[in-house]
Amino acid sequence: MEPSERAAPYFAAAARGVLALQRCEACGSHSFPLRSRCPRCGSARLDWSESSGRGRVFAHGRLERSALPELAGRLPLTLLLVDLEEGPRIPARLAAGEAGPVRAGDAVALGFETAGDGTPLPVFRRAAT
Amino acid sequence: MGARDPFSGATAICGLGMTELGKVYGRTATDFAVDAVLRALADAGLEKRELDGLLLNAGISQGIDLSLAQTLGLGELAVLTQMNAYGSTAGQMVQYAALAVHHGLARHVACVFADAPLVEGVRAGQAYGGARARRPGLGSVVPSLGFAGPIPFYAMHAQRHMDVYGTTQDQLGAIAVGSRAWAQKNPQAQLHAPLTLADYHAAPWVVAPFHVLDCCLVSNGAICVIVSRGEGARDLARPPVYIHGVGQAHQLQWDDGVPSLAQRSARTAFDMAGCAPADIEQCQIYDCYTFTVLTTLEDYGFCKRGEGGAFVASGALGPDGALPTNTGGGMLSSFYMWGMTPISEAVIQARGEGGARQLRRNARIAVSGNGGILNHHSTLVLSPHEQS
Numbered sequence: 001m002e003p004s005e006r007a008a009p010y011f012a013a014a015a016r017g018v019l020a021l022q023r024c025e026a027c028g029s030h031s032f033p034l035r036s037r038c039p040r041c042g043s044a045r046l047d048w049s050e051s052s053g054r055g056r057v058f059a060h061g062r063l064e065r066s067a068l069p070e071l072a073g074r075l076p077l078t079l080l081l082v083d084l085e086e087g088p089r090i091p092a093r094l095a096a097g098e099a100g101p102v103r104a105g106d107a108v109a110l111g112f113e114t115a116g117d118g119t120p121l122p123v124f125r126r127a128a129t
Numbered sequence: 130m131g132a133r134d135p136f137s138g139a140t141a142i143c144g145l146g147m148t149e150l151g152k153v154y155g156r157t158a159t160d161f162a163v164d165a166v167l168r169a170l171a172d173a174g175l176e177k178r179e180l181d182g183l184l185l186n187a188g189i190s191q192g193i194d195l196s197l198a199q200t201l202g203l204g205e206l207a208v209l210t211q212m213n214a215y216g217s218t219a220g221q222m223v224q225y226a227a228l229a230v231h232h233g234l235a236r237h238v239a240c241v242f243a244d245a246p247l248v249e250g251v252r253a254g255q256a257y258g259g260a261r262a263r264r265p266g267l268g269s270v271v272p273s274l275g276f277a278g279p280i281p282f283y284a285m286h287a288q289r290h291m292d293v294y295g296t297t298q299d300q301l302g303a304i305a306v307g308s309r310a311w312a313q314k315n316p317q318a319q320l321h322a323p324l325t326l327a328d329y330h331a332a333p334w335v336v337a338p339f340h341v342l343d344c345c346l347v348s349n350g351a352i353c354v355i356v357s358r359g360e361g362a363r364d365l366a367r368p369p370v371y372i373h374g375v376g377q378a379h380q381l382q383w384d385d386g387v388p389s390l391a392q393r394s395a396r397t398a399f400d401m402a403g404c405a406p407a408d409i410e411q412c413q414i415y416d417c418y419t420f421t422v423l424t425t426l427e428d429y430g431f432c433k434r435g436e437g438g439a440f441v442a443s444g445a446l447g448p449d450g451a452l453p454t455n456t457g458g459g460m461l462s463s464f465y466m467w468g469m470t471p472i473s474e475a476v477i478q479a480r481g482e483g484g485a486r487q488l489r490r491n492a493r494i495a496v497s498g499n500g501g502i503l504n505h506h507s508t509l510v511l512s513p514h515e516q517s
Contacts, residue, residue: 007267033267039382059285059292063275064334067254071275079274079281079336091271104292115273122270 006034009048014112014120021086023049030086053110054127055082058089060102070116082108082124095123102126134401138515140227141369143237143362144173144355145476150464151319153349154249158192161351162243163201169353174366175237177201180355182208182235184226186218188244188467197241207235215500216415217377218242219352219468220507224375226356236361242469243351253347254278254335279417280344282502284336287420291338293435296423298338300438302329304419305342305461307446312458314486319346320462343419345460352469354476359515370479373493373517374402374510381504391428391497391506398508402493403517406430409510410490411478412446412454413471415499416461422446422454425497429508448488456486468498468507479513493517 013020021030026043030051037044058081066075078094080102094102095111108124115121146168148161162185170177183206187193195211208229212218219242226238247253275281290296306326312318324342332340362369376397378390399405406429416422423437431452432440446454457463457474464470475494477483491513498507 010267059289061281061284061288061339062334062337063281064337066275067277068273068275076334076337077275079276079285081282081285091274091276093274104289115269117269117273119269119273121274 011120013048013050017112019051019053019084019110019122020048021051021084021088022046030084030088032088032090051110052085055084055108055110055124057081057102057104057106057108058083059104060094078102080108080124090122092122092124095125098125133403136227136231137373137401137403138371138512138517139359140231140356141359141362141371142223142354142476142511143357143365143367143369144169144175144239144353145367145473146170146172146353147317147473148350148352150317150350150466151346151348152247154247156245156349158187158190158243158245158351159197159200161245161349162193162197162241162353165243165351165353166201166239166241169239169355172367173237173355175355177203180237180239181206182226182229182238184208184222184238184240185211186213186222186240186242186467187211188242188246190244190246192245193241193243208238214379214505216417216467217498217500217505217507219472220375220496220498220509221377223354223356223372223472223509224377224507227372227375230356230358237355237357239353239355241351241353242467244466245349246347247349279502280339281336283418283420284339286424286503287418288338290420290424290437294438296438298330299326300442301338301343301419301423302326303442304416304422304446305329307441308416308455308459308461310447311456311486312462314484315457315463316484318458318463319348320458324462339418342461345417345465346463348464348466350464350466352466352473354469354472368480368513370476371512371515372509373512374398374400374404374508376401376508378506379504381501389428390503391425391499391508392430394506394508395429395495395497398495398510402510404493404510408517409452409493409495411456411488411494412452413456413475413478413494413496414454414459415468415471415497416455416459417465417499419461421499421503424503425499426454429495429497448486453488453490456483456488471496471498472509475509475511479511481513
């Protein structure tokens with residue numbers, strides 16, 4: 001399978017507003033981004049599962065400059081590293097329109113925005129704890 | 130602590146070669162590398178034919194490879210390898226070179242780093258980040274979010290430290306300001322203009338909490354050190370800089386908020402050197418960003434976890450402080466040559482060749498290297514004395 005085909009489930013789920021994660025059938029741990037073997041137990045029996053979308057902010061930073069033309073006029077943006085309930089830590093962004101400061105440990109919930117080329121981008125809104 | 134490790138103090142850095150560093154154009158990474166190796170040989174008083182080992186590390190521009198041995202006209206080599214664990218590589222090259230000469234695999238091993246990412250007329254961030262292309266598919270998600278290169282990740286780690294421990298922007302600024310004060314005493318440094326905390330706060334943001342002044346000075350150039358057995362080094366041209374302790378640690382996923390790999394690396398090196406943090410007289414820390422200084426000081430045990438901010442703001446890292454650090458101006462104000470920046474300054478300080486910035490207390494110098502996003506770490510304890 002081509003690497004691009006391997007990621008197809010991610011894009012299909014994202015179109016429904018859901019984040020697809022790889023789940024190891026042997027030990028149950030989740031991984032993201034794509035692996036060919038479970039980083040925890042080494043099993044090759046990896047399937048896809050759906051994240052609850054719930055997580056906590058591990059870290060955040062305020063992006064003040066970018067070489068990406070499509071971000072011109074949209075800065076600053078808040079970049080996030082979010083620890084998902086299922087385990088993986090993923091790079092993401094605070095959703096557009098979410099004002100105010102974020103802190104490490106804040107509860108957040110997943111959504112998607114779309115990049116200029118159509119790539120679905122994971123973003124998070126604040127959630128009730 | 131048990132019996133003294135026979136490896137501790139048995140090997141030494143006997144040669145140092147530094148090219149012009151910074152915005153130096155019109156030369157390739159190979160040009161710089163050849164120049165650095167030849168300078169290190171001349172510095173050590175070694176003939177080229179006496180060099181029987183070469184370890185090399187190409188920077189982001191990937192401008193050197195194993196063919197450097199041919200370009201240098203090195204005939205029969207006993208040791209030759211290209212290595213890469215990013216910013217921790219230089220410290221690791223010295224470790225493998227020391228192991229090789231200690232066990233008789235080679236007699237004199239040159240360790241060279243060379244890079245030439247800067248292009249005249251192109252901004253450093255662009256030149257440095259330009260090497261990373263956006264890939265289609267899943268690989269384009271993270272770049273499309275606005276993440277580019279390592280800065281966002283380090284900035285977020287710094288912000289987490291601020292959230293969890295109350296570290297302040299002033300405290301990060303104190304590191305930048307302190308580095309500049311040291312750089313003013315170093316003729317090889319790129320930035321000599323005085324820097325105040327107000328200047329720091331006024332500098333443009335990149336990814337907050339990082340201003341441009343929290344980030345290192347991407348540079349062109351090369352640095353080489355030659356590692357030999359201690360008894361061989363003593364007959365050479367320069368005073369040997371003995372290797373008392375070495376360590377490294379790697380961790381591709383962070384288990385918790387504050388990575389502990391630097392702690393593991395330092396413990397290995399300090400144990401081998403038979404010393405505790407309190408015995409270290411000065412530090413040369415890998416300062417790709419202000420924050421890495423703060424977190425490394427904590428991991429090494431110079432202050433408690435979470436107290437790095439207060440420690441750096443106390444003046445401890447300055448000329449009259451308890452732990453003078455990055456005495457050449459570091460990567461923030463001097464030049465970014467990956468792990469060779471702190472190693473070269475440690476060699477200069479151990480030899481007593483620091484001129485206006487030379488410290489009297491140089492018996493034990495801790496040197497750190499850091500690579501990836503706090504994924505790779507190396508530590509050296511260096512000394513002008515064979516035994517502590």
